[in-house]
Structures are given as C-alpha cells and as structure tokens.
Amino acid sequence: MNTYGLLAIYRFEMARWFRTLVQSVLSPVISTSLYFVVFGAAIGSRMAQIDGVSYGAFIVPGLIMLSILTESISNGSFGIYMPRYSGTIYEVLSAPLSPFEIVTGYVGAAATKSVLLGLIILATARLFVPFEIAHPFWMVTFLVLTSITFSLFGFLIGIWATGWEKLQIVPVLVVTPLAFLGGSFYSISMLPPLWQKIALFNPVVYLISGFRWSFYGISDVAVGVSLAMTFLFMIICLAIAWWVFRTGYRLKA
C-alpha cells in the first residue's frame, strides 16, 4: 500500500479546494441559500405542509442533495480531467500507485469536499428554516455514501471526457434535470399515478427520499430500498472504474 502516494493526491486535491474557496464553497452555499430564502422564508409560509412537515423544512434535504450531486460530479470530474488536460497525469501513471490508491485519492478528496459542503449548507439552512434531524446517523450515512458514489461517477466522467464541453454535458443535461425531477421540491406522491411510476426509474428519487427520511421519518420509497439503490449505483461505478484501469481506457495509449 502506497500511503504516501494516496495522501499526496488527496492533499493536492484538498489544497486546490482551499485555494478556491469562493468558487468551491461560497457559490454553492449562496445559490442554495437563495432557494431557502425564496421557497422557505418567502413562499414557504403560504404553502401547505407535506406529510406534516413545513414546506421550507421539506425542501432542505432535497436541496442539500442537489448541491451534493452537482458538486461531487464537478469535483470528481475536474480532479482527474485537469491532469489529463494539462499533461501532468504522466506522473500519476508512472508512480508506484495501484488503481485503488489513485481512485481513493481523487474520489476521497472530492467526496470530502462534498460532505463538508453538505454540512455547511445544512448549517446555513438552519438560519432560514427551522427543522430537526430524526436520524442523525443515517443522515450522515446517506450524505457520505452519496458523496462518494457521485464523486466516483464524476471521476468516470472526467476520464471519459475529451474536452471541457463533454465535462459539462452530463451534469447539465442529465444530473440537474434528474435532481430537479427527483423530488427535491415535492413528494413523488403528489405526481399523477403514471408519473409516479416513471419517477421510480430516476435514481435521484431514491437518494432524496432516503435522505429526507433521515430528517423527518417520511419517505417516498422504503428507506432500505434507498440504501440498496445507492449501493447499487456505487457498485456500478466501481465496476466501470475497475474496467477503466484494466483496459487503460483514455488513460494509457
């Protein structure tokens, strides 16, 4: 095990985050806070409760998830795409590092950033909206699992992308719509029956549902299913990452 190597990558990535705190922390926190101000404090008071939870509080878990997904993918993809783009990847590839160590370094750093960001947004939300967390352990579990899974997903996008545009395609065209339609702002049960069924094909539904359950004990799908789906998605990403390093896809000629 090359611990020094793994830590070198991890620290390098974290250092980049601290160098760009305004962009990497402040901007997602501000944009999410705007949602809390508009939907929580302003409009929220005129909206009906959902399953006994005030609307402002209801959207907190969904909005945190939305930020986590976006930031995980962005950090995970940028971390590996940047050295590919600048050419510095040669050093990582020529170092005595196993694929596991490389992935852990990059993905671990991206996930750490997401978890920290999630906690910061959570604390910020508390300033605008009153809420309580029913299952803190599971809240953290979902937060960590989702951060790791989507950082890994981002890592794969960063390996697949051959240009800056491709780097943006998946987050903008796939993840953001799925997150908005995945129940960030509403309960799936509020949809017409047909759309409720279609929504079950949206993986983000499971993430948000499970995360919201850890706050208020209410969920669209059983929490066990949410947990299983999160793991399933992580395993798929791990399998693809394994294939990438086995074949050298986009990394080694």
Added chain:
Amino acid sequence: MQPIISVSNLTKTYASGFHALKGIDLEIRRGEIFALLGPNGAGKTTLISIICGIVTPTSGTVLADGHDIIKEYRAARSKIGLVPQEIANDAFESVWATVKFSRGLFGKPPNDAYLEQVLKDLSLWDKKDNSILSLSGGMKRRVMIAKALSHEPQILFLDEPTAGVDVELRRDMWDMVRRLRANGVTIILTTHYIEEAEEMADRIGIINKGEIILVEDKRTLMRKLGRKQLTLHLQHPLERISPELAHRNLELSADGTALIYTFDSQQESTGIASLLRQLNELGIDFKDLNTTESSLEEIFVSLVKRDAVPNGLAATGGRA
C-alpha cells in the same frame, strides 16, 4: 553484472494500427549514460513511456532492476524517474509543493533536506515559493527535473531534455547528469542533439522505425564507423589534382589551398605515408595539416538513411 533495464521482444501497436515498436531487445547497464538516438517518430518516446508505465505494451517484457514493470510495478516504478519531453506542470502550485507532491506520489516519506538539495542543485531554491506559472520556460523545465529526482530514483529517463533550452541550462543539465552518474544513477536520454550524445553518453543506441538498429559503445562506434580526413593546407594553391594523384581518394578545396584525403582509420595501411612521400616527390609543399574524425551526427544520418542496415555492419567495422 545484471543489467538495470532489460527489454525483451517488446512490441507496441497503437489502436490506429501503427507499429510503434517492432520487437525491441535492449539492455541498459547499471550506472551508465545511455543515449537513444532516432529521428522523429522512431519510437523513442513510446519505448520510454512503456518502461515508465504510461503506455501499455502490446507484447514483450521489461525488467527494471530485476522487477517486471507490470507484475511488480511498484518495485519497478519506485526506482524510475522520468522527465518527459513536454513541459507539464500544475501551474498554480508552488515549486516546493510540487516537488513534495512528487516525492509522496512515489511512496517516499518526507525528506525536506533532500528536496532542498535537489532544488539548490538546479538553482531553484530561491524560487521555491513561487507559483510555477510565474517561472520562465527554462525554470519550468528545471522543475520537471526536480520532480523526477524528488524520490531518489536509481534510473533517470530524460526524454529530449535539452530541446529548446538555452546554452547555459544545457551546460547545467550536463553537469547535473554527470553528478548523478557519479552517484550511481543510470541515465537514459533521448536527444536530437547529436553532440549531446557524443559528449555525454557511454553507449549509444540508434532506433529507427520501431527497431533498434545498433547499440554500441560510443567510442567503438565512432572508431568503427568513423571516417577520418586528413587536410593538408598547401603552401601554394593548386588548380587541379595532378593525374599522378588521381588514383588516391583526394579532393581539392574550392579555393585550391587545401587537399583533403579521406581514409579508413581501421585499415592496416592508411596510405598516409605514401601520399606524403608522393607529394614530396611532386614538389607539393604544405604548411599545416590536421585530421578530423567523422562526427556522430554523420554516422547517425548515414545509418538512419538506409532502410535496412546489415546486421554485421557494426561488428565488421564497415564504413558508413
């Protein structure tokens, strides 16, 4: 002694179908400076990239200090430092942070005193807190070398280290390479500058179209393949070479003031003595003379221009 790098039957075919390497066999001796020469696209960088783990070989094996570069990649790679051809740096990092990163990446515990020495040797110490972005091109290249040396490699690859580098830096680099060799580091460099190989290398390998066409001790190579020329600076210019001298391999310089005699230094009789006697008889006086050996560059050009070089060429001392 066991070679420090042993390449056997190495091939590489890229996805495009291009055969970059066609069965390379090569042994690098411990502690030597080995220069790999070859025209653009000959396979130099592909060969180095495979040994360093950046490119996957199609077939064949490579041992670095006895370790298979694929099966025992950790042991193999930790011994190798690479300075690639292209400058690629993390622009926003400081010099110090980037060399620390490189050392960690190769699994070595921190050793600030060693890194300080590396930066001092490369005249980078006073720039250690600068971001790489702010450095000049030559300084950036020094950073690349510092990164490669940060983990105390036994084997150092320098891929075109002095391409586009000013004279001062080139001199510094050569000094550094000699110091490293004195410390027991094996150095493999590729270069376009033949004089670099001529000045630095112990042995020379020539690669062309994915094949090693020659590996030879530099001095032996230059002696075996070298043509020598004797230039006689004449007291009185000649208009043409007189018929009595026609059978000799002589040329007259354009202004008629020098006779140039080309001979093979390996021959039993070089013909110099009889030539000088004959000139004396003909009353052709000269005021000065000198001999020159053909440079490695001439040898190199004549070798790669041939499509196929006879195998026995180097061994028989045939003329290039």
